[in-house]
Amino acid sequence: MPAIADVARLAGVSKATASRALSGRGHVAEETRRRVEAAAAEIGYIVSPDAASLVTGRTKNVGVVIPFVNRWFFGEVLEGIERALLAAGYDLTLYNVDGAGAERDRVFGFFLARKRVDAVIAVGVELAPHELAALERRDKPVVVLGGGEAGASGSARLGIDDRAVGQLATEHLLRLGHTRIAHLAGLGAADAPLTVPGRRRHGFLDAMSAAGLTPGGRAEIVECEMSMPGGHEATLQLLGHPGRRPTAVFAASDEVAFGAMRAAERLGLQLPRDLSVIGVDGHAYAEMFGLTTVEQRPSEQGRLAVEVALRLLGDSTLVDPLPDSGAPLPTRLVVRSSTTAPQR
Incomplete structure (x- = not known):
């Protein structure tokens, strides 16, 4: 089995230099690094992860x-x-x-x-x-x-910014003229306001409150599992009272939205004439469903x-500031055929 000494001898460098070149730890001239890597490939030498971790303290x-x-x-x-x-x-x-x-x-x-x-x-x-x-x-x-x-x-x-996302999705429906808007929130959204479902619920409430449309009871916010079956079941519950049916639904995820669309069709409603639906995610199937969504990547x-x-870990060549707790990651509203103005 080839050893690091064999690599060093073939590359014409010391064992320490060969070790640094192959482990990526410590400074080695680029030309030397390429020569060492070529020598290792030529004789089939593979760096032992266990040996490298003993030297660097890292497991990779x-x-x-x-x-x-x-x-x-x-x-x-x-x-x-x-x-x-x-x-x-x-x-x-x-x-x-x-x-x-x-x-x-x-x-x-x-x-x-x-x-x-x-x-x-x-x-x-x-x-x-x-x-x-x-x-x-x-x-x-x-x-x-x-x-x-x-x-x-x-x-x-x-x-x-999940709160801003919830607000944006709801504002899209408001701008279309909807006033009876329901929200399919994730489980635990009301009790855990700092979670993703909780923040999206807050965004919905922010937009409704700004429009003077404070939700009036459980019928307008229904919590469900963030999945297609969850959205389907919750929408059947939501639309079960024809006299109080919303004209639009903001679903906390695209998968919930897909379930909501299928439930509405099952009840004989035509989308978007009878019900507009918007989701969040930018799911790969959103275009196929014609779903309006707030897209993330x-x-x-x-x-x-x-x-x-x-x-x-200090194991990156980039020197830009960390994209951490500062500005939120980007999203964008993608409008498709699942949302339109409400019927008069």
């Missing part, structure tokens, strides 16, 4: 905590993270957790805090102060993408989360 592995892997938004974010980590020479360890419980405690108390990951990216997971503190004590930088605010000094938060958000994690 990032832990990713995510609540769902079977929903479009999270799948897109995960794909962006994976591509960016692979391009940077890092591995990914995935932890699928949501809510509280013994399984979550094991993930944060042992697997992430004690085992060998260099940094943690939490996607749409509300991190408790003690979870952040445990990671910070062990010098694990944390990037929170969506979800609650990151509070530890070694952490950063990325995300869109989850795959790009995943890439940015990796870039921030690498900068916190």
Whole structure:
């Protein structure tokens, strides 16, 4: 089996220089680095991750905590993270957790805090102060993408302005002339105002209040699971009283919106004549459904989360300021055929 000494001899450098060139740690002239890499490729030498971690203290592995892997938004974010980590020479360890419980405690108390990951990216997971503190004590930088605010000094938060998104979506319906507007909010939105569903609900209320249209009861805000079945079931409930039917619905996600559209059609309503529907995400199927939506770019958000994690680790060549807790990530309103003015 080839050794680092064989690479150094073929490249005409010392073992220390060959090690620095292949590990990426320490300064090596670019021409020398290319010569060492060519020598390693010629004899089939592969850097041992375990040996490299002993020298650098790094595992080249990032832990990713995510609540769902079977929903479009999270799948897109995960794909962006994976591509960016692979391009940077890092591995990914995935932890699928949501809510509280013994399984979550094991993930944060042992697997992430004690085992060998260099940094943690939490996607749409509300991190408790003690979870952040445990990671910070062990010098694990944390990037929170969506979800609650990151509070530890070694952490950063990325995300869109979900409250502004909720307001923008509702204002679009108001500008079309709708006054009976319902909101399909995510579960727990009312009780957890700092979550993504909670912020979007606040944005809806902000826009309605500014228009002098304070919602008048549970019928106008229905909480549901952020999925197509959740949106379908909630819309059947919402539209079950013909005398109080809204003329427009703001769904907290595109998947909820798809479910709402299918439920309305099942009840014999014509879209958008009888009901306008707007969502949030920019789902890959939004154009096929003709769905008006506030579009975000989850795959790009995943890439940015990796870039921030690498900068916190000091393993990035970029010197721009961190795109963390400052300006929100971009969104845009995309108008399609699912929204129109209400019938007189």
